[in-house]
Amino acid sequence: MVDLKTQYIRLKADIDNAIASVLESAAFIRGPEVRLFEEELQRYLGVRNVISCANGTDALQVALMSLGLKPGDEVITTGFTFIATVEVVELLGLKLVLADVDPSTYNIDIPSVEKAITPRTKAIVPVHLFGQCAPMEPLMTLAERHGISVVEDTAQATGATYSFSDSTAKKAGTIGIIGCTSFFPSKNLGCYGDGGALFTNDDALASLIRGITNHGMKVKYYHETIGVNSRLDTIQAAILRVKLRHLDEFNEARNRVAEFYDNAFNDIDDIKVPHRHPDSTHIFHQYTIRVPAESRDALKEHLENEGIPAMIYYPVPLYMQKAYSHLGYSADDFPVTSMLCNEVLSLPMHSEMTEDQLTYITERVKAFFNNK
Numbered sequence: 001m002v003d004l005k006t007q008y009i010r011l012k013a014d015i016d017n018a019i020a021s022v023l024e025s026a027a028f029i030r031g032p033e034v035r036l037f038e039e040e041l042q043r044y045l046g047v048r049n050v051i052s053c054a055n056g057t058d059a060l061q062v063a064l065m066s067l068g069l070k071p072g073d074e075v076i077t078t079g080f081t082f083i084a085t086v087e088v089v090e091l092l093g094l095k096l097v098l099a100d101v102d103p104s105t106y107n108i109d110i111p112s113v114e115k116a117i118t119p120r121t122k123a124i125v126p127v128h129l130f131g132q133c134a135p136m137e138p139l140m141t142l143a144e145r146h147g148i149s150v151v152e153d154t155a156q157a158t159g160a161t162y163s164f165s166d167s168t169a170k171k172a173g174t175i176g177i178i179g180c181t182s183f184f185p186s187k188n189l190g191c192y193g194d195g196g197a198l199f200t201n202d203d204a205l206a207s208l209i210r211g212i213t214n215h216g217m218k219v220k221y222y223h224e225t226i227g228v229n230s231r232l233d234t235i236q237a238a239i240l241r242v243k244l245r246h247l248d249e250f251n252e253a254r255n256r257v258a259e260f261y262d263n264a265f266n267d268i269d270d271i272k273v274p275h276r277h278p279d280s281t282h283i284f285h286q287y288t289i290r291v292p293a294e295s296r297d298a299l300k301e302h303l304e305n306e307g308i309p310a311m312i313y314y315p316v317p318l319y320m321q322k323a324y325s326h327l328g329y330s331a332d333d334f335p336v337t338s339m340l341c342n343e344v345l346s347l348p349m350h351s352e353m354t355e356d357q358l359t360y361i362t363e364r365v366k367a368f369f370n371n372k
């Protein structure tokens, strides 16, 4: 699905130097590279504060902790996302409320959010799924009207840009009160281990968040809030500094792959290619097609037999997972999510794909539909 090795070989000289300089400095924890990376990412995103942490799941947890939510407060998010988005809500004793998604973008659906809002709703967590921004302008309007905080899960969309109707544009993760991302190796901006970060334009909140990620302390051994231990390693920060310089180029390469797929599939009626919403760029964390439910698993198997990995993100909606059965939802509550889980298939997508690979993959996909 991703080819991290080819990308490493291409960047090897810079990456190896970056790692070697950390080894020589021996500043493994909170070394200068961590702050430098945060500042460089701040500039890239056009946001006042980036606070790094240990992974994307921690970023979401720390974000919800920093908002001072109390047990029983309600948090609305989508049922069509990676489990991390909802896990932290439950772990903090908050009440998880799910909304359905839009069938064309797979992102959170505004009317469904509107229906889920109650006087106890304190936060909404839109997920910029597969690399394209959720409908942030209508969502922010709705949230502001109800006094609700918006925390963006931008783990799959670091580098995507959202355009507002007044023609201003902002980077994913810098629109809500806090943005949360992951630097897991397969993400568009990935390190060589675990990593994550929070973004915010609110300086007071940034200071609180920084404290929470460091055991709730600003001054050593004086603990003002209950915190966690969540740090980005210096070695990972050094790697991310190199990779950040290439992020736009990686995302452009992903877009070229998506265009190749689109063109190859445009005469196959059974394939719906990813929709591009005019308000957002798409950075193709995943290239996810929809096919008729009855052929999806057979297509996946056909591709695997031809040596092509294909993945189902996500096969089971969150509300149908055993761990979340206590929420009391059923498949009919979110008809679009339930349908997508039966129809989606993600094809190999990364910045290093060659035309030969793409030709082979698209021919194998076409052969499946032509021989049916």
Ligand SMILES: *Cc1c(COP(=O)(O)O)cnc(C)c1O
Pocket (backbone or CB within 6 Å): 055, 056, 057, 058, 081, 082, 084, 085, 127, 153, 155, 156, 181, 182, 183, 184, 194, 195, 196
């Ligand atoms: C990857 C991911 C996360 C979690 O990131 P980790 O760094 O693996 O903890 C959260 N939300 C979404 C949507 C993700 O894709």
